[in-house]
Amino acid sequence: MADKVFIALQNNAEAQPVIEAIVEDNPQAVVNETPGMVKIDCPGRLVIKRETVEAKAGREFDLQEIQINLISLGGNVDEDDDEFVLMWNV
Amino acid sequence: MSIDLKTANVEPIRRTFDHLVDKLGPDKNPTRYQEAVWGLQPKVNFHYRPTWDPAYDLYDPGRTAVVMEDFDDLVDPRQYYYGTWTIQRGKQQHSQERNFDFVENRDLLTGFDSALKEKIKALVVPLRHVAWAANTNNCYIAAYGFGAPVTSACSMQSMDQLGIAQYITRIGLVIDDYDPAGLDTAKTAWLSDQKWQPMRALAEESMVTKDWFELFLLQNFLIDGTVHPLVFNRFDREVIGDGGAAFSMLTEFMVDWYAESTRWVDAVLKRAAAESDANKRLLDGWVAAWMPRVQGALHPLADFAFNGQGAEVIDGLVDELMARAGKTGLSV
Numbered sequence: 203m204a205d206k207v208f209i210a211l212q213n214n215a216e217a218q219p220v221i222e223a224i225v226e227d228n229p230q231a232v233v234n235e236t237p238g239m240v241k242i243d244c245p246g247r248l249v250i251k252r253e254t255v256e257a258k259a260g261r262e263f264d265l266q267e268i269q270i271n272l273i274s275l276g277g278n279v280d281e282d283d284d285e286f287v288l289m290w291n292v
Numbered sequence: 293m294s295i296d297l298k299t300a301n302v303e304p305i306r307r308t309f310d311h312l313v314d315k316l317g318p319d320k321n322p323t324r325y326q327e328a329v330w331g332l333q334p335k336v337n338f339h340y341r342p343t344w345d346p347a348y349d350l351y352d353p354g355r356t357a358v359v360m361e362d363f364d365d366l367v368d369p370r371q372y373y374y375g376t377w378t379i380q381r382g383k384q385q386h387s388q389e390r391n392f393d394f395v396e397n398r399d400l401l402t403g404f405d406s407a408l409k410e411k412i413k414a415l416v417v418p419l420r421h422v423a424w425a426a427n428t429n430n431c432y433i434a435a436y437g438f439g440a441p442v443t444s445a446c447s448m449q450s451m452d453q454l455g456i457a458q459y460i461t462r463i464g465l466v467i468d469d470y471d472p473a474g475l476d477t478a479k480t481a482w483l484s485d486q487k488w489q490p491m492r493a494l495a496e497e498s499m500v501t502k503d504w505f506e507l508f509l510l511q512n513f514l515i516d517g518t519v520h521p522l523v524f525n526r527f528d529r530e531v532i533g534d535g536g537a538a539f540s541m542l543t544e545f546m547v548d549w550y551a552e553s554t555r556w557v558d559a560v561l562k563r564a565a566a567e568s569d570a571n572k573r574l575l576d577g578w579v580a581a582w583m584p585r586v587q588g589a590l591h592p593l594a595d596f597a598f599n600g601q602g603a604e605v606i607d608g609l610v611d612e613l614m615a616r617a618g619k620t621g622l623s624v
Contacts, residue, residue, distance in 0.1 A: 215323070215324055218321055218323060219323070236299070236301060237301075237302060237304075257369070259371070260325065260368070260369050260370045260371030260372075261370065261371070261376075261380075
């Protein structure tokens, strides 16, 4: 359990660039799509990079915007302006 | 008692339109932008050739020498379609209006010393005609270009330039306390003042450039790429140094817009150059052919703006532009 982190986002157009960015930046991430939700599991560490999301969305992106479509997450959060990182502090 | 919750996963039969599946592959979710622009260009069943130009079909990829396997690849990294673009411009309009209110309510611009006022009137106000040429040129590309990603972005660019022309006009009015005579003076300068004639000749020549991609490069890359930094960056700094910071508040939109539109222009050039060596050679050739003309048109304006020291400023601008060209894969 402690070796896996996850993030669950609403499955909508706004979350799409975030999901694509996660997939690009975390090669080990596994995406589980359900009709309303996308749950992404990743062993060890999962990072969301502002730069990648901006490239996917084609606009400036504040990482706090993910909160709007965030359903749940598992892992300790380390967040700054450029990166949102999930991992277990053990 | 424990309740076991079962979830049934319903796979959607399709994620998007078939023509997007053809382009993206079956399990990719398209963006709103891709849905808005791809496959929009009419390509078949034109029946008759237009009487006004029987050499081409009504919509014809052959109206430019640039050859693309698929013109839908010339996408806009800003992902502008009508919705996203109007929302963004609406926000910018709102803040720009507030800036105008601020400057007008405090009489900040009318309080400038008269030498600085005259300089702004002579250099900035006639630019409304340059912006109008840019508006017309982008309209032309939207009308005769091929592929909705580039033609739709050009029609937005065209409206943006119209907006810029209107903001410049307002600066011309505000600085004279709403006396429209200043606009007539600016038009006379545009038509007969020596320092504006090379720029006017260039603008008029651009309006009769037939190849729409060449016009795209000339207008959106070479002309905008030098005129905007010259006036709204270099000259702006000069004005601030002379105590005219209020002027900057009125040009904020142009600065933001320029930073954003360069991303699009560079991305289109980069994609076209990456398509084939023939395209790259074509673009290189157009840059080489037009660059001296653009520089020549800027010289008298830069000399006027920087009291005879224009050459140095223009060298700096050209270096910046060529660095941009290098990043898009052109060898200039």
